[in-house]
Amino acid sequence: xxxxxxxxxxIEIIKKEVSSETPxxxxxxxxxxxxxxxxxxxxxxxxxxxxxMVEGVHFDLSYTTPYFIGRKLAxxxxxxxxxxxxRPLWALLGLGFRSDFSTAFYQSFFKGLLxxxxxxxxxxxxxxxxxxxxxxxxxxxxIGEVPKGKxxxxxxxxxxxxxxxxxxxxxxQGGLFLLQNRIKPPIPRNPLKYLIKSHLDPSYPMGLGxxxxxxxxxxxxxxxxxxxxxxxxxxxxxxxxxxxxxxxxIPISRPLRLLSxxxxxRPLDFAISGGEDFEIIWTTPPHKAQxxxxxASKLLKRPPYEIGYVEExxxxxxxxSRGKLRExxxxxxxxx
Numbered sequence: 001x002x003x004x005x006x007x008x009x010x011i012e013i014i015k016k017e018v019s020s021e022t023p024x025x026x027x028x029x030x031x032x033x034x035x036x037x038x039x040x041x042x043x044x045x046x047x048x049x050x051x052x053m054v055e056g057v058h059f060d061l062s063y064t065t066p067y068f069i070g071r072k073l074a075x076x077x078x079x080x081x082x083x084x085x086x087r088p089l090w091a092l093l094g095l096g097f098r099s100d101f102s103t104a105f106y107q108s109f110f111k112g113l114l115x116x117x118x119x120x121x122x123x124x125x126x127x128x129x130x131x132x133x134x135x136x137x138x139x140x141x142x143i144g145e146v147p148k149g150k151x152x153x154x155x156x157x158x159x160x161x162x163x164x165x166x167x168x169x170x171x172x173q174g175g176l177f178l179l180q181n182r183i184k185p186p187i188p189r190n191p192l193k194y195l196i197k198s199h200l201d202p203s204y205p206m207g208l209g210x211x212x213x214x215x216x217x218x219x220x221x222x223x224x225x226x227x228x229x230x231x232x233x234x235x236x237x238x239x240x241x242x243x244x245x246x247x248x249x250i251p252i253s254r255p256l257r258l259l260s261x262x263x264x265x266r267p268l269d270f271a272i273s274g275g276e277d278f279e280i281i282w283t284t285p286p287h288k289a290q291x292x293x294x295x296a297s298k299l300l301k302r303p304p305y306e307i308g309y310v311e312e313x314x315x316x317x318x319x320x321s322r323g324k325l326r327e328x329x330x331x332x333x334x335x336x
Contacts, residue, residue: 027123036092041145045145046145047084048141050140051076053137060180063180064200065108066105066108066112068201073140074122075203076225083223084151084153085150085221087120087145089121089143090142095128096129096137096138101136152220152282154237154238154239158239162289163232163309164283164307165251165282165307166208167305168252168253169224169228169251169270170274171195171198174199174270175196175200176199178192179196179199179200202278205300207299208296208300209221211299217295218282218283219282220238221283222281226275227330229273230275236316240314241314243310247268250307256270
C-alpha cells in the first residue's frame with residue numbers, strides 16, 4: 001500500500017472509531033474539516049498541552065503494542081492537564097505513519113487512545129496524518145478548561161509548604177528495566193506483571209488536581225513524567241525555592257522492592273530517577289496539610305504520601321535518617 005492510500009485508509013479508520021463515541025455539544029463541526037470549531041464554557045480559561053511519542057525514543061515495538069502506545073499517549077497528556085487542575089475536553093492527533101504497517105496496527109492504536117480519552121469524556125476532534133519514512137511518531141494536543149483566573153502551576157511553592165505525592169514512585173522504571181534487559185528475576189509472577197504494566201500502561205490520579213484546585217489546597221503541582229528529582233527541580237526553579245525530601249518517606253511499592261533486591265539495584269534509584277509514573281507531586285501550606293490528606297485520601301482510596309517540605313534556597317536535597325542533606329540533580333529523563 002502506498003503512502004496516499006494508507007493515509008486515506010487511516011482517515012476512514014479515525015472517522016469510524018470517533019463516530020462510535022458520544023457526540024460532544026461543545027464541538028460545532030464534524031471531524032474531517034480543515035478546522036474544528038469548539039465552544040468553551042463561559043467563565044473558563046483554556047489549558048493546553050502537547051506530548052509526542054517517537055519510535056525508538058519513547059516506545060519500542062519489540063515489547064509494547066499499538067494499543068498500549070495509544071493509551072500511554074493519552075495518559076501523558078491527561079496527566080499534564082490534571083496536574084494543572086484542569087478538566088480535559090478535546091484532543092487533536094498528529095500521526096506520522098508508515099505504510100508497511102497493517103490497518104489492524106493502527107486500529108489497535110486508536111482503540112487504545114480512545115479508551116483512555118473516553119474515561120475523561122474527551123473527544124478526538126481533529127488532527128493531521130503524514131507519511132513517516134523511517135520512524136513512527138504520534139503527537140497529541142489536549143485542550144481543557146480551568147475556572148477563569150485559577151490554575152495550578154510549578155511557580156507558587158513557598159517556604160514552609162509540605163510536599164506530597166499521590167502514589168508510589170519508580171514502578172514504571174522498574175518495568176522498563178525488566179523489558180529492556182529481558183530478564184525474569186526470581187520473584188513471584190504478579191509483582192513482575194504489575195511492574196511491566198506500570199510501564200506499558202500506567203495510570204494517573206484522575207480528578208485529583210481538579211479537586212485540589214477547587215478547594216484551594218495546593219500551592220504548586222506537577223506530574224511525575226520525567227522523574228522525582230527532575231520534576232521537583234522544575235518546581236524549585238520556577239518557585240525560586242529548595243525542596244527537602246525525606247529519604248525514608250519516598251513511597252516504594254513491594255514489587256519494586258522485590259525487583260531491586262533480586263537485581264541488586266537500590267529501589268531509591270528507581271524512585272528518584274524513574275519517569276512516567278504520572279503521579280502528581282504538589283505542595284500545600286502547612287495549615288492545610290491535614291485537610292489535603294483527608295481530601296486526597298477520599299479520592300485516591302488511600303492516603304497520599306507526605307515526602308518533604310519547602311525551604312528558602314535552591315535545588316532538591318535528600319535528607320537521610322541522620323539528618324544529613326545530599327543535593328540531587330536532575331537524574332530523570334531529559335528531553336533531547
